[in-house]
Every structure is written in C-alpha cells, then in structure tokens.
Amino acid sequence: MEADVRRQKILVVDDNVSFLDEIRSLLEDGGYQVEICPDPIRVVHALKNDRFQCVLLDYHMPGLDGEDVLHLIHSAYPEVPVIICSGYTDFKDSYFLQEGAQDILRKPFDHQVLFDTLNRVVTRKEEITQIAVKGYDLRNARETVIRKLIVKVLSKSGFNVTHAAKLLGVSRQCLLRYMKRFHINHH
Secondary structure, eight states, rough: OOOOOGGOOEEOOOOOHHHHHHHHHHHHHTTTTEEEESGGGGHHHHHHSSSEEEEEEESSSSSSOOHHHHHHHHOOOSOOOEEEEEEEOSSSSSHHHHHHHEEEESSOOOOHHHHHHHHHHHHHHHHHHHHHHOOOHHHHHHHHHHHHHHHHHHHHHTTOOHHHHHHHSSOHHHHHHHHTTOOOOOO
16 A cells, blocks of 8 residues: 555654755655755644654754654654664664654665555554554554453353452452453343
8 A cells, every 4th residue: 555645744853954955855856745854843833733644853962962852752642653763873773663663764865665664654544543443443452452352351260259260369349340441241
C-alpha cells in the first residue's frame, strides 16, 4: 500500500536553515506538504496547531537536542511518527528506535531513501489508524484477551474465584473487579 503523498504533511525540524530550504523544496517537488521548524522549542507548538503525518527531526541542535524533542513529541503526540536525521554518528540507532523513533537517516542521504522511508513510515501509520477505525484498536484487543483469559481460568477452576485468582496471580478482589468490568458472572 503506497501512501497518497498529496495529503501528507511533514514537519521538518532542523537548526540548519539551508538544509530546511533544500528539504522543503525536495519534499514539495515530491508532492508533500511541508512545514519547517528551525527552532526545536517550537515543535510542540507546531504539532498543537496542525496535523502532521510525520516529523523529520535533526539530532544535534542548540537548546534542545533531538533526544529531548523526541521525548516531547512522544509524550504529547505519541501517534506522530518521528524519523531522526543526522550527520553525526555519535549515537546508537537502537537507542532512538527504543525511544520511539520510527527510523534513522544519516545525512547526507539519498533522496530516494528519504522518499522510501517517509512512504513506509506514513503507510504504517495509516494502516494502524485504519485498524483502529475498524474497531480493532489495541485497547479493545487487550481487553478481549484479558476477558478470554479470565473466563478460561474460571472454567478450569470450576468457577472457584479464590482458586482462579491464585492461578492468575492476582488477589480475589482484583479478579472480582475485572469480572464486574467485563460482565463475567460466576456460577
């Protein structure tokens, strides 16, 4: 599934104004809508005022570095994917991926690599959104799994709530709260 770039809005955060101009021109020529942000402190404000499908984020910037900005974005807007862009090699990719970055691009990067990465990240975000819209979001899935687990353990224990609670590793009261929440009757 290829993302429809005509409606994709990308926020590019970098303190290098010439890089911002170059990347804006490149992405706009590729059909993306682009907003640039040379001041990392203004990122949350930009995200608050507009909907972005992705953020391209420089790692080394004065004031707040990419790590700080990544944490700010994910605490306030966890649904917005972030791609780290940097010419520096003094950080571990795995760390940023664990912290929530969707991908990492090393400057200078090939233009096609940038477009491929953006398409992959934005498409993944759209697929997750479509799944959630269809009613299969993670919260509902988790609750379904918990409910099925409780019913199965209650059934195995002969609907003995005390024994089922021990098997599940929770207190009897905790299990009763879950049962009430999920409308599970015990016989």
